[in-house]
Amino acid sequence: MTDLTAQQDVQAGDEVGSTIESAPQAVMSWQETVAAYDPVLGLEVHVELGTATKMFCGCPTAFGAEPNSQVCPVCLGLPGSLPVVNEIGVESAIRIGLALNCTIAPWCRFARKNYFYPDMPKNFQTSQYDEPIAFDGWLDVDLDDGTVYRVLIERAHMEEDTGKSLHVGGATGRIHGAEFSLVDYNRAGIPLIEIVTKPMTGAGERAPEIARAYVTAVRDLLRALGVSDVKMEQGSLRCDANVSLRQRTKKPEAQADVAFGTRTETKNVNSLRSVERAVRYEMTRHAAILAAGGSILQETRHWHEDTGVTTSGREKSDAEDYRYFPEPDLVPIAPTVQLVERLRTTLPEPPAARRRRLQATWGFSDLEMRDVLNAGAVELIEATVAAGGTPAGARKWWSGEIARRANVEGRELADMGVTPLDVAGLDGLVQEGRLNDSMARQVLDGVLAGEGDPRAVADARGLALVSDDGALAAAVDLVLAANPQLVDKIRAGKVQAAGALIGQVMKAMTGQADAAKVRALILDRVAQ
Amino acid sequence: MPSLSRDDVAHLAMLARIELTDAELDRMLGELSVILDAVAVVQQAPTEGIEPMSHPLPLVNVTRPDEVRPGLTAAQALSGAPEADQQRFSVPRILTDD
Numbered sequence: 308m309t310d311l312t313a314q315q316d317v318q319a320g321d322e323v324g325s326t327i328e329s330a331p332q333a334v335m336s337w338q339e340t341v342a343a344y345d346p347v348l349g350l351e352v353h354v355e356l357g358t359a360t361k362m363f364c365g366c367p368t369a370f371g372a373e374p375n376s377q378v379c380p381v382c383l384g385l386p387g388s389l390p391v392v393n394e395i396g397v398e399s400a401i402r403i404g405l406a407l408n409c410t411i412a413p414w415c416r417f418a419r420k421n422y423f424y425p426d427m428p429k430n431f432q433t434s435q436y437d438e439p440i441a442f443d444g445w446l447d448v449d450l451d452d453g454t455v456y457r458v459l460i461e462r463a464h465m466e467e468d469t470g471k472s473l474h475v476g477g478a479t480g481r482i483h484g485a486e487f488s489l490v491d492y493n494r495a496g497i498p499l500i501e502i503v504t505k506p507m508t509g510a511g512e513r514a515p516e517i518a519r520a521y522v523t524a525v526r527d528l529l530r531a532l533g534v535s536d537v538k539m540e541q542g543s544l545r546c547d548a549n550v551s552l553r554q555r556t557k558k559p560e561a562q563a564d565v566a567f568g569t570r571t572e573t574k575n576v577n578s579l580r581s582v583e584r585a586v587r588y589e590m591t592r593h594a595a596i597l598a599a600g601g602s603i604l605q606e607t608r609h610w611h612e613d614t615g616v617t618t619s620g621r622e623k624s625d626a627e628d629y630r631y632f633p634e635p636d637l638v639p640i641a642p643t644v645q646l647v648e649r650l651r652t653t654l655p656e657p658p659a660a661r662r663r664r665l666q667a668t669w670g671f672s673d674l675e676m677r678d679v680l681n682a683g684a685v686e687l688i689e690a691t692v693a694a695g696g697t698p699a700g701a702r703k704w705w706s707g708e709i710a711r712r713a714n715v716e717g718r719e720l721a722d723m724g725v726t727p728l729d730v731a732g733l734d735g736l737v738q739e740g741r742l743n744d745s746m747a748r749q750v751l752d753g754v755l756a757g758e759g760d761p762r763a764v765a766d767a768r769g770l771a772l773v774s775d776d777g778a779l780a781a782a783v784d785l786v787l788a789a790n791p792q793l794v795d796k797i798r799a800g801k802v803q804a805a806g807a808l809i810g811q812v813m814k815a816m817t818g819q820a821d822a823a824k825v826r827a828l829i830l831d832r833v834a835q
Numbered sequence: 836m837p838s839l840s841r842d843d844v845a846h847l848a849m850l851a852r853i854e855l856t857d858a859e860l861d862r863m864l865g866e867l868s869v870i871l872d873a874v875a876v877v878q879q880a881p882t883e884g885i886e887p888m889s890h891p892l893p894l895v896n897v898t899r900p901d902e903v904r905p906g907l908t909a910a911q912a913l914s915g916a917p918e919a920d921q922q923r924f925s926v927p928r929i930l931t932d933d
Contacts, residue, residue: 358901365904374922375913379906385915395901416889423852425926473923489923492912628850633889641895 332616334591335598341512342555343598346590347567348507348514349549350458350582352525354500355468355542356399357535361496362467363390363433363637368498370541374491382496384429389636392417396498397440399534400465401642401650403500404441406528406657407460414641415440417465417634425490426469434466434501436631440640448524449659450516451681453673458521459505470495500534506567514550514590519583522546523683524658526579530686531655539577540722546582548573550589552597568593569603573617575610578719579683585610588617665689669698678702682710683720690727691734700734701727708748712755729754732761743821746770772821782815783828797833805829839868 335343361368364381380388404411418436444460470492502525510517526537526544537544551570556562571593576585588610593603607620656664662685666676669692679685684705691701705720709730713720733750736742742750742765753764765771773779786808787794796804805826812825844864848855855863909922918925 360901360903364906365899365902366906367903373909375909375924377906378909378912379904383907383912391897391899393901394898397898414895423850425924428924473921474928475920486928487918487920487925488928489920489925491923630850635889638890638892638894638897 332592333595333599334588335594337512337587337591339598340552340591340594344552344590344594345508345555345562345565346510346514346586347551347553347570348504348510348518348586349570350504350507350518350521351547351549351572352502352522353468353545353547354403354502354525354529354535354537355544356396356498356500357533357543358393358395358399358498360393362393362396362465362498363496364388366496370543372493375493377493378495382428383492384427390433392637392640393498396465397640397642398646398650399498399532400440400463400500401647402532402653403502403529403534404444404463405647405651406532406654407441407444407446407463407502409441409444409460409463411642411647412438412440412442412640414438414639416639417637418631419634420466421630422628425488426472427495428470428492432467432469433634433637434631435464439464440642446521446524446528447659448517448520449662449680450513450520451677453677456510456513456517456520458507458517458524461503461505463500463502466499466501468494468497468499508563515583515587518548518586519579522582523579527658527685531658531661533655539579540719542577546576548576548582548586548589550586550593551603552590552593568597569605571603571606571608571617573608573610574620577610577612580717581610581612584615585617588615592617669702671698671702675702675706678706682706682713684710687720687727687730691730694728694731696727696731696734697738700737701730704730704733704751708751723755724757725751725754729761736761736765740821741765741771743772743818745818746772771819773816773819779812779816779820779825780828782812782820783825783832786811786815787829787832794833797830802830805833839864839871 355368356362358368360366361382364379366377366379366382369377381390401411415435415438417433418438419431420434420436421431423430439462441463442461444463446458446460448456448458450456470490471494473489473491475487475489504521507514507517507521522544526539529535529537529544535543539545549570549572551568553562553565553568556565571589573585573589576582589608596603604619608617609620610617655661662676662680665685665688666673669688671679679688679702682705684702687705688698688701691705692698709723709725710720713723716723733742733747733754736750737744737747746765749768749770750761750764753759753768754761758764758767790808790811793804793808797808808829809822809825812829813820813822816825841860841864844860844867845855848860848863913919913922913924916924
């Protein structure tokens with residue numbers, strides 16, 4: 308049962324599990340948590356493939372369609388209907404497996420995962436169990452400080468997404484009081500690949516950062532493969548974070564001998580920031596329970612983006628409760644060596660190698676490139692440069708001003724409402740000498756406010772540097788005449804004294820002057 | 836043969852969402868045990884060296900191209916639903932066990 312309560316299904320104010328835990332749970336401070344305990348992570352990433360049709364039937368997969376308008380007898384589980392596997396679904400799964408350095412199974416089957424829950428009308432989900440199409444891989448994840456953490460991949464398997472449930476009614480309006488659940492099966496049957504890591508150890512206090520970096524790396528890889536639109540906010544990329552703690556040993560080399568603690572699985576983690584925050588929160592919550600002598604209940608927990616906490620969901624079913632068995636309606640998948648090798652030739656440049664190439668092409672320093680990566684701006688800069696922007700200008704905007712605003716608003720860079728074409732336009736206006744930085748920021752305000760493209764905003768707001776050299780020279784002369792002592796200082800070699808004069812000229816020009824030009828004019832005049 | 840316990844039957848009933856009275860549980864325990872014993876005969880078949888089979892046909896890789904095919908309209912899809920609301924299937928409340 309994946310994704311019982313994807314965020315968009317839950318009505319505002321719903322608190323999943325709130326009848327179980329009415330009060331926020333105690334947490335330990337971060338410093339104490341990492342001093343006393345060693346975290347072990349396990350991440351499950353579900354990605355919806357961007358195929359035209361569902362995994363086992365020819366229904367379309369468009370997001371946001373009218374409820375139950377993209378369904379057929381197969382995905383509704385009507386009697387007598389038979390599934391047929393989507394060719395591109397299998398090829399995408401193999402490509403993902405290859406990109407994750409996995410072994411591709413020469414022969415594997417689908418399996419029925421049986422459960423009673425109305426999000427699948429068949430009463431089972433077609434998945435893979437002990438024969439995943441890809442297994443035993445790895446992915447190197449670049450961290451902020453330039454080090455690399457290798458995540459070992461347990462498996463990547465094919466399955467289908469579930470329908471979406473809307474919970475209505477009930478006295479409290481909360482899910483647990485809901486009287487009805489309304490189900491839309493448009494999503495039921497959309498191809499899903501589940502990527503499961505092996506237990507991630509040795510992360511220590513960097514566990515939250517590593518979790519985020521891993522999901523980011525998977526997202527970048529999937530995007531480069533072109534297999535999905537990987538939009539976390541629309542649920543086409545979802546992450547479940549398994550977290551457990553074990554006592555931290557005095558000697559680091561002894562840590563591996565300590566058995567894993569009981570884990571919890573946190574669902575509803577729908578943004579990269581949430582991955583980091585949810586792991587961090589669960590670690591501090593576990594630590595508080597363990598330190599008080601309690602034990603962790605193995606359960607599913609739900610992440611709440613707004614409050615930054617998790618609450619209890621259902622207790623985790625044992626795998627045997629799903630009564631997996633080989634799917635009798637589908638024949639085995641046996642990828643030939645020729646197919647696998649042909650698909651291998653379609654793999655894109657690995658994102659890490661690509662980043663190194665782009666850094667060299669753009670001429671960014673390591674520090675600049677790190678800022679760009681931290682801001683998640685590589686693709687945006689690439690698109691901005693493709694749209695005619697300069698690399699330096701694109702970097703300055705995306706990993707500077709726009710990243711700062713995104714951070715303040717808690718949003719992803721790509722969702723800020725400004726496009727690479729806008730930024731290229733903004734950069735062009737600066738490059739051609741029409742705008743200075745502060746004016747360009749005002750133009751950005753206008754673009755974000757929906758006033759049009761950068762040139763239109765600059766025109767509408769009357770933003771342009773004074774190009775009349777005569778007016779500028781007059782303002783410079785006035786300021787020089789009013790500050791003879793500063794002029795003397797500059798003449799004596801204290802060039803930094805020009806700063807105060809530039810400020811006064813800029814003020815006199817109400818900001819509509821090019822500071823570099825003012826500086827040149829001042830130094831030129833003083834030297835005469 | 837290890838026989839079925841009463842707890843096993845109660846657990847299966849829970850998974851199948853079937854409510855059983857104590858008397859029914861006892862009766863099902865007896866009946867299911869008889870069925871299991873009867874089926875257990877196949878365990879005696881010599882299977883050494885024989886690959887388990889899940890499909891009778893020697894076929895693999897039956898796929899279809901990724902092309903949209905006409906399906907049902909929402910009205911058709913909902914026509915067999917006992918209850919519908921907001922163009923969705925309406926089902927009894929869920930998550931009560933969670």
